[in-house]
Amino acid sequence: MSDEVEPGFVRVRLDLSYDGKDFSGWAKQTARRTVQGELESALQTVMRLPYPVELTVAGRTDAGVHARGQVAHLDLAQAVWDEHRDVLMRRLAGRLPHDVRVWRVAEAPAGFNARFSAIWRRYAYRVGDHKGGVDPLLRGHVLWHDWPLDVDAMNEAARTLLGEHDFAAYCKKREGATTIRTLQQLSWERDADGIVTATVRADAFCHNMVRSLVGALLHVGDGHRPVDWPGKVLAAGVRDSAVHVVRPHGLTLEEVGYPADDLLAERNRQARNLRTLPGREPSPGCC
Known part of the structure; x- marks a missing residue:
């Protein structure tokens, strides 16, 4: 399964934290407040995008669970990234609710996937x-x-x-x-x-x-x-x-831990493979 960034786009890594008390977990849900929902909405607003953004996260936390070192990524058009890269974190600080903060915004190295590259x-x-x-x-x-x-x-x-x-x-x-x-x-x-x-x-x-x-x-x-x-x-x-x-x-x-930059793509590929124990049939991989 290919995870290459489309030509003309940039993969951006976000490092964030949140207090899970008032969230129904990470994953976006209809009519429920979630970390993904709040963050994607804020990103779309501060970058004035006419389309929704989609985040990939290192670990989907459950309702009520907190995070100090969560990692996510999204792909942005190069022109959008060039326009907002230096002001995005400050603008998110003014738009996000106080129970979720983004501490770092940076262009990700080649092969990086917040979920599948994690070791x-x-x-x-x-x-x-x-x-x-x-x-x-x-x-x-x-x-x-x-x-x-x-x-x-x-x-x-x-x-x-x-x-x-x-x-x-x-x-x-x-x-x-x-x-x-x-x-x-x-x-x-x-x-x-x-x-x-x-x-x-x-x-x-x-x-x-x-x-x-x-x-x-x-x-x-x-x-x-x-x-x-x-x-x-x-x-x-x-x-x-x-x-x-x-x-x-x-x-x-x-x-969340990641390998050296030159090993990211290989880890991304390996994490999608089937996992099994000796003597058992393989099961679908999952993070």
Whole structure:
């Protein structure tokens, strides 16, 4: 599948952040407020375009999920880019609502695709287990868990989930999409203020994967499940009703990683290929 930019057009990369509280996720929806909808509308307005723009994003976040390091791209006619490149970010700042900001606008290198060129996405999920609750100033970004958490136990359980696996047990299945992913990092750390943060990094994530993994590990951390339970759920390969999908407001997309510029096109091509595990039939690729 070719992803070449049409002659006379320029691919533009946007780096942005948003507070997901009042958004129905990233993806544009009829009659619902979304990040994509707000951003595409603002871009069309500030560039005075007679046609809508279309963004491609690194990761489609769900309703209520935040982003600090989201990446998107769009293709613009060279003349439009030349006219607006130096003023576009400032004009977007004046047009966008206060819960979404664009921090960088730049011409993308050859072969770049915000979604398919990415080699990893890194999320953070923040939890507070203080018996008094969560600091009111953090309540929109930290989940309160009303049982004390054993971080060492959660880290021990997390190690069994690392690597390439079929994460069907931790994903909401979508027709025609694979649930095979490579989980590169899953670790927990408690900071000086007592907030427990999960760092979760993978080549890609399927629907509800991070929030399901966090939900399973919280069961271990509070002593309701043994350390080996999350690994057994993964091996079973089917959704387990005991795995709770935690609320979205504790989750933030922190960063998206890309290879060196000369490897972007190859990564773009590879990410569209079929994915399978040894001994299984291939499934359609999906990011």
